[in-house]
Amino acid sequence: MFTQNKINVAARCSHCCSVIETEISVFNLSGGKIKADCPNCGKSSLEITLSQDGKVRLSVPCVACPHPHPFTLSAESMFTKELFLLQCSMTKLDICFMGDKHKVNEELIKNGKELQAMMDEAAQFEEGGELDEEALEQMKIILSFIDECAKKGDILCPCQKNKTAPGVELSMAEDSVTLTCRECGRSITIDVYDTGFLDTLMDMGKIFLEDNSDIY
Numbered sequence: 001m002f003t004q005n006k007i008n009v010a011a012r013c014s015h016c017c018s019v020i021e022t023e024i025s026v027f028n029l030s031g032g033k034i035k036a037d038c039p040n041c042g043k044s045s046l047e048i049t050l051s052q053d054g055k056v057r058l059s060v061p062c063v064a065c066p067h068p069h070p071f072t073l074s075a076e077s078m079f080t081k082e083l084f085l086l087q088c089s090m091t092k093l094d095i096c097f098m099g100d101k102h103k104v105n106e107e108l109i110k111n112g113k114e115l116q117a118m119m120d121e122a123a124q125f126e127e128g129g130e131l132d133e134e135a136l137e138q139m140k141i142i143l144s145f146i147d148e149c150a151k152k153g154d155i156l157c158p159c160q161k162n163k164t165a166p167g168v169e170l171s172m173a174e175d176s177v178t179l180t181c182r183e184c185g186r187s188i189t190i191d192v193y194d195t196g197f198l199d200t201l202m203d204m205g206k207i208f209l210e211d212n213s214d215i216y
Helices: 074-081 101-122 133-152 195-205
Strands: 005-012 019-025 035-036 047-050 055-060 067-072 083-087 094-099 155-157 167-173 175-183 189-191
Touching: 005 101, 019 035, 019 047, 055 074, 055 094, 067 074, 074 094, 083 101, 083 155, 094 167, 133 155, 133 167, 133 175, 133 195, 189 195
Parallel strands: none
Antiparallel strands: 005 019, 005 094, 035 047, 047 055, 055 067, 083 094, 167 175, 175 189
16 A cells, blocks of 8 residues: 655645645644644645544635635545545635645646636636726625535525535636536526625525526
8 A cells, every 4th residue: 555654735825825835744743733824925824633533634725715624534544645635615626735745746736727717717807907806805705605605504405495405516707606506407696796686695694596586
């Protein structure tokens, strides 16, 4: 079986997208929490902790969601693979990279290209190439609300008799976010410029995967 005594663990800062990277081994992991801050802005951190039950717990910043994602792994799964990836549950974008340093760096390059494509879709540009700050701020509010609903199990689909959707795919365009049920294909689109629709959703505190016209 492939095994290694030390590995690199990397993620991207949720604020500036810079790479946060640290090297861990079985020995320094046993010393408690390992925390690596963003080397560029210092506004987000990658945290790795060995718990009393022998599991490794990670708190990974996410470039798409407003809060870090928690993961729990076995130490064996981390140290016996050349490359181990963790994904954002909403966007399916890889957000944590673990393993051989060269493999991690190769994957970070690929991830950077995927992230750039995602940002190009999400960003609204004005004449002259400057970002539309108002639209981007509204996009952050939408993603934050989706994240909160997902955590509470409040993304609902009629195919489950208004129970939590069995699986939801998130896709982003330059001025909207669409959630689609993986079971039946029903979807809802939230437009950054349709503030009235977002206010209606936030007042309900839930997201129903159905046509926008059915909610107004």
